[in-house]
Amino acid sequence: MATTAVEMSAHPPTAPAHPSQSISISNADPTASQSQLATHSSAAEILRQVEFYFSDENLPNDAHLLGFAGVEGTNPVSLSLIMGFKKMRQYRPKTAVRDVLRTSKIVEVVDNKHIRRRKPLSVQPTVTPRIDPGRYQADLGRLEPHLTKNMLKPTGFEPGATEGPITPAQFEKYSPEENILVRLETAVNSFNANRKMHQNTRAIFEKLMIFGGFAQNSHMFQGGMNKKQMKQEGMDKEEIEQATAHYGVTEQVTDAYWKEFEEGEKSTWVVDFEAIAKAFFSSQFLQWFDWTDAKQVTTAAQVLRNFYNYLTVHPVCPEYNDQILAARKVCDLAEQELPKLAIIDRSLPGAFNSACSTLFGGAFANVYISKEAKDSWGYGADNVGLERDEAITIFMAGLASHGTTEQCEKASKLGDVKCLSEERMGLEVVAVELPSDTVKETYDFLRKREGYSDFVYAMGKLVCKRWDIPFDAPLDLPAFMMEEKADKTQRFEFLVEAETLAFCVPGMKMEAVIKELDLGIKWLDAVEVVYPTFHTWLPNENIMAWKEPGPPTSWMKRQEARKMGLPEEGEGEDVAEEQGDYDEEEPD
Structure with a gap:
């Protein structure tokens, strides 16, 4: 005969029975009335047994019950389950037992069907909770009532699912x-x-x-x-x-x-x-x-x-x-x-690149939205640009931390800084350079002494090389430009926040629009698509949408006749057929 782990637990300590068999007020809810305490003739035994099940002495050692109550012991446990234990089967009806448990200081009644500990366990469990998969599905159905019984059945895709021996x-x-x-x-x-x-x-x-x-x-x-x-x-x-x-x-x-x-x-x-x-x-x-x-x-x-x-x-x-x-x-x-x-994907191009784009006529120029509009529901989490003063602060902080003296001097007059070129290209990450201690100290100095606000963050460098976008349209450019694009040794460095760089992995790829200032600084004006390190393109992409072409239609014939200088009326079609240019039969 099968025996549950609960039935194998030690018996609760036997307390001397009171002559009247009534429940002591010290063991009951202080708010309970005397009429509530006497709802069952064996109220004292019921209360003592159930409180023992959920006590610090028993529950941490009871794998079966712990599987329902959880490692803290506070998960709701079905009252029907408790009443199914061997020592509880003698107590009926269920409603009377439930009323007795309402007086407990150890457990409480939940939604008339479950009970649970009032406080978490004060000791760590000594056993691993034993969880029944069938009960897990039942609990899931209770927590997510929109799931039907059919949807709760095992699918074979569970993390622990295995393939059995084959016949x-x-x-x-x-x-x-x-x-x-x-x-x-x-x-x-x-x-x-x-x-x-x-x-x-x-x-x-x-x-x-x-x-x-x-x-x-x-x-x-x-x-x-x-x-x-x-x-x-x-x-x-x-x-x-x-x-x-x-x-x-x-x-x-x-x-x-x-x-x-x-x-x-x-x-x-x-x-x-x-x-x-x-x-x-x-x-x-x-x-x-x-x-x-x-x-x-x-x-x-x-x-x-x-x-x-x-x-x-x-x-x-x-x-x-x-x-x-x-x-x-x-x-x-x-x-x-x-x-x-x-x-x-959410973070790039980042603050410095967005600042360059805002100041020098890029994709973020003239798209700033006021704080009031930015807080409205219509914009949500959309990137709504930078205010010009914010962009100047971020740009100058980046130059002060990573640029040369000449670059800083020339950038002091923003009106004299020009954008030299723009190119859409594929990029592959080859290295990630987090900000050095010197760079961090510079940013801290600028924030504290110069009064730069908290939107200025320390930046490192995202180092990339050219990547040939495999499905891109072919380019018709002069030979010297094609040679430049074929050069995979050319390095591109972009200033990016350290928080974003922490997630960048060498080998990741992107399609982006790159612009360059006459300061010798390149920036990411827009990042269109990002790809993982293992990105692979297969001809399957095109073949999936390919369909067998049918016979030429009448308008196709007219267009072809026009190109060949033939009449567009019926006699032109007859001539074309005689010349064998068209085949009216269905293809095999």
Whole structure:
């Protein structure tokens, strides 16, 4: 017979029974009346037993009850649970027991269904709380009532979820003699069928599959029958899984893969799990999801990690195990970097660069909003620029701390400072230089002695080099300018607050607009997009939106005829057809 941890606890110390069996006033709530204290014939025993359960002597040593009450012992515990303990089963009814517990100085009644300690435990627990997963789901449903029972069921994406041992039938599904496309298609649909996906996890998994060369609903062969009806028709689990397959490899991928074997040409499609993971987290995820939300990042990483675990436990493609393990590490890296990237995205270009932009005709010039308007709900957390006096203070503090004597002297007449150039470019962080002690002392001096206000913060340097934006439009520039842009040794230094630099990692990338003053100072006028260190661009980005072109329409024919100097009426079309310029038949 099973015995709970509570029943294995020591018995409470036996107190001498009072002749009248009434509850002593010293053990009761002082506000309780005598009629409230006598609601049960065994009130003294009930009170003594329950108070013992929650006492400093028992609760820290009771793993089972501690799992409900929490490490401080103050979480609400169901009264029904307490009344289910062996020593409490004799006391009925529940309402009378509840009324007795209202008189306790150790516990209190919560919402008529739960009780809890009035004060946290005064000693540390000696055991690890034992938490039942089923109870966790029930508590979650109570705390978040909008979640239905179906939504509270295990999904397979929980952090501690593991893949159980596979059966011989599951092992045989992935014969090494089968080509990789069939094995991957089988694995994706099996994974999908064995996971309970909610809206968020479903969206992430679907984006990953589409980006990786799969299409949705391509193998819907159930003929109007549901799974239950298929089972009644005698179909086994594997046949039902195939009939209800939700994903299939696209025709473009299949054609590209077999081209190497059938036509002897190099395949234009390759299996690369690591590249897909990198490109997904640095492109698709940033486009389609709120990547600035750390919870969303964790969910996405868990979905991908769970899928890769499935591929390694099942012998889907052992020849690519190294790639899969590398892709799983990308999930860990994304969880580390994307929250930092979100802070950088909100913080850049930073105060000094915004000050330069305000003073010298950049993106922040003439966008300052008064304090009254800045506090209104309409602007929220938007960057509403700097007041000119603030911009001058920040700019001069930056020059005093990092500039030369010549630069400071020339900048004393701001009207004489000119902007020489502007360029949009890709940048890659190569180094982060935090402010030195000398720089910190200079900023402290300026704040204290010169009266600079608290909006002037110590700054370090963000050191970058050129980065070729892989999907950018080609440039048509003179050769000497192209050579300059191809020079990856050129360094760019930007003054940025130390608080922001703490989150910058060498290898992170950005698309930005850079301007230069005749002082020899470059600044970030605008930061358009930021990318993690593992940013990868794949042709999948373009192929996903590509569609097979259809036959030319009538207006296309007219435009082509006009270019060729042919009549635009019917006879022109006849001439074009005779010349073989157009084919009216549908393409194969």
